[in-house]
Amino acid sequence: MRIDAKEEKTFLKQVLAAYHFSEEDGEFLADTLVDADLRGISSHGIQRITWYTNMIKDGTIVPTNKPKVLRDTPTSMLVDANKNMGQIASGFTMKHLIEKTKKLGVSIAVIRNSNHFGTAGYYARMAVKEGLIGIATTNTRPLVLPTNALEAFLGSNAFAFTFPAEPHPFVFDGATSVVSSGKIQVLAKKGENIPGEWAVGEDRQVDQNAQRVEDNLSTIAFSDDRPDGGVLTLGGNLENNSNYKGFGNSLVIEMLTGILAQGSISADTNKGKHDFSQFFMTMDPTLFGDLDTLKANVTEMFDRIRNLKHLPGTEIKIPGDREYKRYAENQKQGVLIDDKTAAELAKVGDEVGVKAPKAL
């Protein structure tokens, strides 16, 4: 069914208020979830609310806590998420980085003791709304195999990068691995096969059975006695296809997050409750040129690329094209939620006396 995005946000804010999030934090959290649904990234949208509810009930998340600034310089911040949700520390941090970059042109930050932070793109887009280049990364649970390895060790490690352009900014947002585990989950739920070289079994042979891969991944990510196999790095299974570059990219994120934050690296995030780390960066492009000129130049480059000769029946899409198109569509037609999520929302709402959004 489809629900109205505004009604979705109101529902979330009411539920989050009942969980004792401050009005500001509830507003921000609700916005990150509705934003993901509007962009068609339902895996990171309102369907997460049951998971969050459980973490609040068992004390993993403490909604009244505020992020703690451990170190602060004119160009940097080290932040402790302080047992609240990753989104709250991340929004807080990015807001401060934007201020720092408006003064000094560039700034970086690291968050430790954090949690899943939703979509990386959300925070990178906070920067681009202010005319800045934004970078947001996170480590995650261990799911990804280094080149030649039989065991998972790396996270799927998200990376988002934004750059000002028209009619919408460039937004590159996704796992640095070949895919995130969410994509495999969706295929498993639908009973479909994996269409490419995404995952391997214990013998490091490509496995395209989504259900079997998904069962293996959930054991790997949450167990200490890890079965072999897992998700591949960008570049697939073979060293001859340069998969060591995908491995290198994943390692870069491990260093910028778990290592710099002195939190856990992805391989160890299954040992604690608040063990994700994030890295953020903002840069002011006007250090180098006039913003309107830079925007016009990048927009022109994208238009030339979209119009290159291409395979019949395909399109050349610039990162961001798809999500801005969906955003506009879903604002009009409402966001899509599945029946399971609809039932969960009714239950979550009932518990705190709030009505779940009705079908459009």
Added chain:
Amino acid sequence: MRIDAKEEKTFLKQVLAAYHFSEEDGEFLADTLVDADLRGISSHGIQRITWYTNMIKDGTIVPTNKPKVLRDTPTSMLVDANKNMGQIASGFTMKHLIEKTKKLGVSIAVIRNSNHFGTAGYYARMAVKEGLIGIATTNTRPLVLPTNALEAFLGSNAFAFTFPAEPHPFVFDGATSVVSSGKIQVLAKKGENIPGEWAVGEDRQVDQNAQRVEDNLSTIAFSDDRPDGGVLTLGGNLENNSNYKGFGNSLVIEMLTGILAQGSISADTNKGKHDFSQFFMTMDPTLFGDLDTLKANVTEMFDRIRNLKHLPGTEIKIPGDREYKRYAENQKQGVLIDDKTAAELAKVGDEVGVKAPKAL
């Protein structure tokens, strides 16, 4: 044949002095070339000297010119390479960024009107020698196809990233495309086939004939009437293998280099003589933690990865492992140059009255 690295450097310095490079610039240039040879990256080593000699003779490169600082802030620099070699502007810029980062923790720079700058890793390693994280990128000639495209548009766009570790730093250095064109050239020279999904012909079908691909690439990179086909992004030929992520990574470099510098994007670098752009960044990891602790943690992570279960007959190598091993070996046994290069060195030396390095 093998030549002694010290003798190689002396030869280069004498030749470069004869070309009227300042002593400092000649020393630096010679060091970048010998360093590449020591690390086994001969494509970027002394074999380039004939190419440089020709560019100096035809006025493309003016050895007495100094880089011009166009804009300078406490955290950034915009530099014009001023018709001298890319290495000189890059070394100059990185030296200043290191000073800025020691004061303010992070800094970024862009170079315009530049040329080929050798290996990206060289500049990133300048930062890591000072305990800093280093990033160096460049755009290049058009060789790489966006997802679904039939025409090349993007550069192979190098990206280097360093992080302090023991016994040697992490150094990730290479093209963001599946391979650089240099790798295909080497196979073509040897008469070997391409072993993976690296390049396509005009129908966007994978072509593993290195000579045919190489012939096509040299026309694409230097011609305005470009034939179709080219090098693939990381992720190979198929959208189902997430090659759009490799495309996204290449685009990020285009924005940080050609766009930010208001120089040429890769697609247009065949139109002028000094049309490459570079982006550099340095970060001080001690903004977030004690350097010895961070180094120990990252070293421990790498050791755990090297010792993961892996496919029989393979190794798990951390980026940098291979090049530091070769560096130590080649310092002892000398650097390898082929017969063609040896003959070229003799000719270059003869012209300015300098003796070429003798075979060990």
